[in-house]
Amino acid sequence: MTSTPPHQSILDKPFVLDLFAGPGGLDVAGRVLDVPSLGIEWDRSACLTRYAAGLETLHADVSEVRRDSFESLPPEINVLAGGPPCQTYSVAGRGAGRKALEDVKTLINDLAAGASDEDIDKKLKSLEARGGDPRTALVLEPLRYAIQATRSPNRGYRPYDVIVLEQVPAVVEVWRHYAKVLEETGLPDGTKYKVVVDVLATETYGVPQTRSRAVLIARRTGLGEPELPEATHRAYEARQWNRRNSAGSDQVQATLDEACTEEPPSQPVKKNEPKHWLSMRDALAAEVGTHRGRKRPFLVRSNYGSSGDPKRRGVRTDQQPAATVTGRISRFVVFEHLDDHTGVVREGPRFNMNEAGMLQSFPPDYPWSGTAKAQQVGNAVPPLFGAHLLSAALGLPAPDPDALREPWAPATEEQRAKLRSHGCGAADDCTVRCPRPDEQTPPRSAPRPRKSK
Known part of the structure; x- marks a missing residue:
């Protein structure tokens, strides 16, 4: 051989x-x-x-x-x-x-x-x-x-x-x-x-x-x-705030508030150590080509349930990697934190196809x-x-x-x-x-x- x-x-x-x-x-x-x-x-x-x-x-x-x-x-x-x-x-x-x-x-x-x-x-x-x-x-x-x-x-x-x-x-x-x-x-x-x-x-x-x-x-x-x-x-490791499944606006507000105060994970310092997994923010924040970048902290709620319960909708912040991108990605609801001082939250623009593609690592x-x-x-x-x-x-x-x-x-x-x-x-x-x-x-x-x- x-x-x-x-x-x-x-x-x-x-x-x-x-x-x-x-x-x-x-x-x-x-x-x-x-x-x-x-x-x-x-x-x-x-x-x-x-x-x-x-x-x-x-x-x-x-x-x-x-x-x-x-x-x-x-x-x-x-x-x-x-x-x-x-x-x-x-x-x-x-x-x-x-x-x-x-x-x-x-x-x-x-x-x-x-x-x-x-x-x-x-x-x-x-x-x-x-x-x-x-x-x-x-x-x-x-x-x-x-x-x-x-x-x-x-x-x-x-x-x-x-x-x-x-x-x-x-x-x-x-x-x-x-x-x-x-x-x-x-x-x-x-x-x-x-x-x-x-x-x-x-x-x-x-x-x-x-x-x-x-x-x-x-x-x-x-x-x-x-x-x-x-x-x-590194492999993605779920934390408690990753597992919020409530569809209520209060839960969205609480999760987004926590995302805005959570410090981004630090990169490794040891030589040859695997890098930290990439988040949605890592992928979408920068302005590249016609993509203007998502500047405000955001939270994504999927449009389908989990564990057989349609009310349990997966929620992730922009500091986490996206959930598996499927054909329903355009239906995911995106919430934005308008002002870190007032804590105002609104439903923001959903992912367009270029953003969805970027979450798949397409150019x-x-x-x-x-x-x-x-x-x-x-x-x-x-x-x-x-x-x-x-x-x-x-x-x-x-x-x-x-x-x-x-x-x-x-x-x-x-x-x-x-x-x-x-x-x-x-x-x-x-x-x-x-x-x-x-x-x-x-x-x-x-x-x-x-x-x-």
């Missing part, structure tokens, strides 16, 4: 294929690291954001590309990455993926054993017929792509060198089974990988938000032992486009976290977080037209090869049964 010197990429020219690419979190990470990428994304609005940001994109369904046009993908791609849609595995969702976990593990074994696509698709349809969510199958796509690469004449039947996957924590058991298969059984052509899997907290990598992600990093055998990225910041002025922008922000991989994952996977130095705090230069109209011609088939519109509009809205969750009194 070869070893890689520190800070030297294990690949001469890494090129990432980003499955389920969303508005570009992992691709922005690649841009910061000077690693090219191609994203596959089915949602029209997310693609519009990607075109505006200047990111190479295919507006397509990941499964259809694998089935029908895999040979058209650039043969020099050597890194496979992605975060399959998480709704069926999320604790907040209906949990169809969790119920089908053992079925998914069986299908992973079947794929590694060389089962045909037809056989796998037939079994997936059977799962769906039994009430499973069709999106559950998408967690298999990275493995199916890895196998397809070894069967591709256009690639010279060459496997991917590196695989990087991330998902909600509930999927860690799927990633662990991926790891077991990739290490012990290997792909049907005999290719094996060394793999690490864990659940990581994004605030320990400088993201001003508490968000846990299950990650997998795999390197083809012979490319060295993979390692998880080393944390650069200021990132060109969010199309509709459902809040959903795009909430679904995205935090770019700084993605940069740490790619750096660790490729043996690169830890990313410079300041690179993501600079205003983003949007694509010119000419560049957008060129990107869209490649991604959609026309310079100014979608074409018949793009996913149909009625396919671009995730299915609604069934109403939850009411508990009997």
